[in-house]
Amino acid sequence: MDFTLLPEHEELVEVARRVAVELAPGYVERDRAGSFPWETLKLLADSGLLGVPVPAEAGGQGAGELAAGLVCEELGKADYSTALMVIQAGTAGKMLWRLGSERVKEQWLPRVTTGDTTFGLALTEPGTGSDISALAARAKPSGDGFSIRGEKSSMSFSESQMAFVLARTENGPALFVVPLDAPGVTVAPFDDMGSRPLGRAVVTFDDVVVPADAMLGTPGAGVKFALGSLASSKVLVCCVCLGVAEAALAEAVAWAKDRVTFGAPLATRQGIAFPAADLATQLEAARLLAQKALWKADRGDDFRREAAMAKAWIPRLASTVCHEAILTLGHVAYSREHPAQLRLRDVLATELGEGPANTQRMIVARDLFGVTPS
């Protein structure tokens, strides 16, 4: 077994590290501003970090999922929300390239990597989160196209120009490319506790008319591919979590070496050092699991088991690390001016987004037992 990074991976990691150094000082400020940081998206685009896993023929880097994971981890050390931007661009690029009509590709694919827009993914509804089979949004035939009606109750990147919208057609569920400035679209942002720059919102589609070729692929098949893409994006989310947690742990360790209580540095106390040692061990193992899943994805192997294991475990591990880091740092970390509290608020989102732990356990358990526990 060889753990050495390929030269092209090293190069991307180096770029991501440079971008992370630039971004880290503004992490707290971007959260407080609460609006989408377009200049950060541009920085990613100019650095060649948008579209890392998107095929080169589609205008991306064509560097694969493992490369994207390494980039996400590095960016996650500096700014959770920025790392998520790399994931949405990758997902959008792959879906457009594989399933978009010529018109849709021409219109949207170039924008994946320019940094002029992001892309929303509108799956969740008031009555459907983990269980997508309860989908209520409808796409009815209208003229030469479709009329989409439904409420999507949790969409990140709501300042995007376009969203992929899941709706039920008479032939089954399908994904549609819908411009968010189309008549009938209403966006109502949340005042969220974390990942605030990403602008999660309720998005309502009130008889929004789209042409027939706005449908991605065919009903059923398009959705299957899209959900397949989400299998890798949920591992990439885990890589972001690893980066956030690694930064939290590093900060706590540095602090514990300096901070003296009762005549000795915190680092010399087993009560501080042993939990940190355990968490560092778990992070190392978690990193190997996430990277194995992405390595298998790049080989075209079935990686759903590893992906589900990673998503069931790593977001909670990251939350735990961020929580413990705050306790080690003490009161200074409780201020909204300190990055430690923001890391915890941010990674908590990953315990729900892209599939909560229990839905991932269902996948692992089905693989183990051959039946899905209810």
Ligand SMILES: Cc1cc2nc3c(=O)[nH]c(=O)nc-3n(C[C@H](O)[C@H](O)[C@H](O)COP(=O)(O)OP(=O)(O)OC[C@H]3O[C@@H](n4cnc5c(N)ncnc54)[C@H](O)[C@@H]3O)c2cc1C
């Ligand atoms: C910050 C953030 C960003 C998001 N961005 C998007 C987005 O861009 N697009 C989008 O479509 N959605 C988005 N979501 C929604 C996300 O995908 C959902 O939160 C997720 O699918 C879970 O759905 P739910 O929240 O409705 O929880 P539910 O499905 O209601 O589940 C609630 C809890 O019950 C557990 N649970 C469910 N079923 C079972 C069972 N059978 N057995 C045991 N436990 C069970 C789940 O694990 C979960 O912990 C986002 C969410 C957050 C928090």
